[in-house]
Amino acid sequence: MSLHDLQQRLADFAHRRDWEQFHTPKNLVMALAGEAGELVELFQWLTAAQSSELMSDPYRAEQVRDEMADVFSYLLRLADVLDVDLEAALRAKIARNEQRYPEELARGRAEKHNQLLERKHQSE
């Protein structure tokens, strides 16, 4: 299924329940943030190593998949009501980040592009 098909299924689901009245962009953004918060809660007390092993616990794995599906569904609903082409937006983002984070400059560094640039200017 394409992103568009998934959006259509979610739109149908909402329509058949008369939920469009609740699905304003503002409300959907809140719902997305709420689900992101639930995902955070699954990871908050774990070490980095434990977070990488979480999926070997079937119960936890199901919770993670479930919350990720919730985040995904509200992101798709939001894209639908705002008429945003998510794939195009992501591809544009990647293209911009290719410029902002040149490989040699960004390698092994978790810094924002403006910080990277600052360092580059200082070393020149």
Next chain:
Amino acid sequence: MSLHDLQQRLADFAHRRDWEQFHTPKNLVMALAGEAGELVELFQWLTAAQSSELMSDPYRAEQVRDEMADVFSYLLRLADVLDVDLEAALRAKIARNEQRYPEELARGRAEKHNQLLERKHQSE
């Protein structure tokens, strides 16, 4: 492009910058929550009506697409490192919600499934 192809592009982007060390599940979940927070900030002072009109302002529309792309990219990276099939997870979610939110019961109501059930039992 499929979700898998998008995930692959993001994995390549990270790999070429030696960023896998930062992309633990725990850290990616935080990054996703941070981007969801930035999306919230674009909508926080708007009325519901204003939130529906936001995309008619080209500058704001670009910000929205940009933050949505950020959320999407971290969700895809997380799915990749956790080996979660996002589309399958979403389809399973929709199937479960078809059960949890029967149309006649859920129509026009923004309530959690357990609240809906409670009401149903009370009226029986």
Next chain:
Amino acid sequence: MSLHDLQQRLADFAHRRDWEQFHTPKNLVMALAGEAGELVELFQWLTAAQSSELMSDPYRAEQVRDEMADVFSYLLRLADVLDVDLEAALRAKIARNEQRYPEELARGRAEKHNQLLERKHQSE
């Protein structure tokens, strides 16, 4: 009780359960974000008017107080482990915002200070 006293009670609570190992700044920030997400969920489908009436429902009011207490407790724990004086930080913030948001310029406008400044410069 002062903020310091509240922080001390929370520190004691954690210490007696040997929870300091979990209360790294990074983990506490995640816990705070998770609780903020739960608070968001209580408001996400409400209109602005409904959100102002929420506390007249005793069940909902209790949920709101509960989630606000959770956010507050993690904010206080974080301030404790990072040795941040929350009241001083807030007073410094207010002082800075008095500069950034001059009354005549900011009146009735939900804009960031840099946008306000831009408008001011354009009108000069």
Next chain:
Amino acid sequence: MSLHDLQQRLADFAHRRDWEQFHTPKNLVMALAGEAGELVELFQWLTAAQSSELMSDPYRAEQVRDEMADVFSYLLRLADVLDVDLEAALRAKIARNEQRYPEELARGRAEKHNQLLERKHQSE
């Protein structure tokens, strides 16, 4: 200054700018979540150890204090408009958690109270 005094200063600040119209409970909850997201971003790529050292960098320390002040200010504003006594809510929470997390059961365990209880019942 008491929490009440801080709330009053923030209320005055908003009033003098005619910002009460924006400060609905729903909007303030979003603002709080947005600021929590900014706080998360400061910590997302750090190891637990790095997160404990962050305050030794004066620039980063200032950012952390700044974002914590933002979270605090929106939490106080929300408490004001909802007429929630934050200190009372926190004390009630601590009292409840004393019951939910008995020291001997919770020691060294980052688990929710319902999970702790489940384990207790299984071992009986």
